[in-house]
């Protein structure tokens with residue numbers, strides 16, 4: 001059964017999340033197959049001046065250790081990446097990360113819009129963007145860019161969110177392909193992974 | 198709003214190179230593109246083409262362009278744990294063999310890193326043994342650094358960093374607040390020489406015991422990182438130290454084998470080969 005009409009040409013999954021997304025993220029990272037086929041690139045709002053602890057907390061239940069990339073690190077299949085504290089994280093043509101300390105965007109560094117927008121630019125229609133619970137509008141513009149370049153957009157169902165401002169803002173700004181609760185997102189990712197096996 | 202094309206960027210950097218001898222061709226595309234977009238928005242240019250024409254015609258504008266295109270965001274005692282390692286291990290190690298110490302801040306921005314260094318050295322009682330050179334490509338930000346004049350709103354973060362660094366005093370010992378502005382104690386940087394210098398094509402002008410080039414090379418692509426690392430390497434004494442930003446890495450660079458990692462968490466390296 002291929003409920004979501006998926007194919008195996010996607011190159012990456014990007015996830016944005018903010019207030020109220022931690023639990024959802026850990027459920028997703030523990031619910032998908034161990035040998036998940038695509039890179040998962042996450043930009044989550046976090047304390048700006050706490051460098052350590054967050055990846056460790058996310059890694060406890062995750063299928064794979066979550067790592068913060070260094071600048072210009074290559075993006076590898078099946079790895080789980082998290083934007084480091086106090087840096088914006090971009091995707092560069094040639095499939096690597098770039099970090100930057102530019103001004104905050106939407107009051108955030110890392111800003112979800114930057115990660116999503118640069119990923120959309122590099123992966124075009126080979127990208128899946130997922131936006132989770134959050135209390136501001138960061139990520140909405142990024143989701144719009146993903147849609148414009150032919151990628152697939154998913155938001156956490158506002159009814160399933162602790163704080164629904166973020167997905168609601170994205171739904172207002174652009175077309176969203178699927179509106180799913182966390183269980184639905186996990187089922188989606190499992191089905192996606194099957195296309196590669 | 199139409200996205201900026203890579204061809205537009207190539208044209209822009211080509212014009213800048215020919216007209217002004219500044220070379221941005223190997224800056225990291227993602228952030229450089231955003232910076233160009235930012236200038237276009239700020240000055241309300243109708244297109245990249247209009248920006249290029251203005252740059253061609255107006256050298257004064259070109260200098261404004263440089264200061265807008267560079268990312269100057271910085272903090273005092275950024276990464277407090279880094280500064281503890283410098284204080285507890287790096288400086289004492291250098292002082293074992295010399296009684297003076299030469300330091301280069303490459304890409305010093307508005308000077309917070311330089312003031313942090315001076316405060317640290319002062320608290321260690323060795324400030325008078327240090328010779329410090331601070332450079333940046335952006336003349337305007339250097340002028341700001343020289344003044345040591347900062348906005349009060351940034352001091353909250355600076356103070357927090359200083360506390361986490363575990364300095365011996367209080368950051369307040371080193372500045373005065375007047376009319377909503379912070380004036381750093383200028384005697385801290387009396388021995389600092391501030392210079393305009395471009396890491397991409399500027400000369401190797403000296404040798405140092407300690408080079409800080411933190412959060413600067415992240416704006417370069419890998420080709421340029423390789424080139425600049427060679428220059429930094431040439432600017433260091435054998436067994437000198439190099440510090441880069443906490444999320445940067447040298448391991449991909451061609452001359453990585455000329456360094457060893459001294460502290461991987463804080464990204465401090467030591468030059469072991471000429």
Ligand SMILES: C[S@@+](CC[C@H](N)C(=O)[O-])C[C@H]1O[C@@H](n2cnc3c(N)ncnc32)[C@H](O)[C@@H]1O
Pocket residue numbers: 101267268269270271272275303304305306307310332333334335338394395396397410411412413416442
């Ligand atoms: C983000 S700041 C880093 C400040 C400080 N080192 C820190 O880590 O907080 C980057 C600085 O690098 C400077 N820069 C960029 N390109 C440069 C170049 N080619 N040569 C010298 N400095 C450059 C910018 O003007 C900017 O002030």
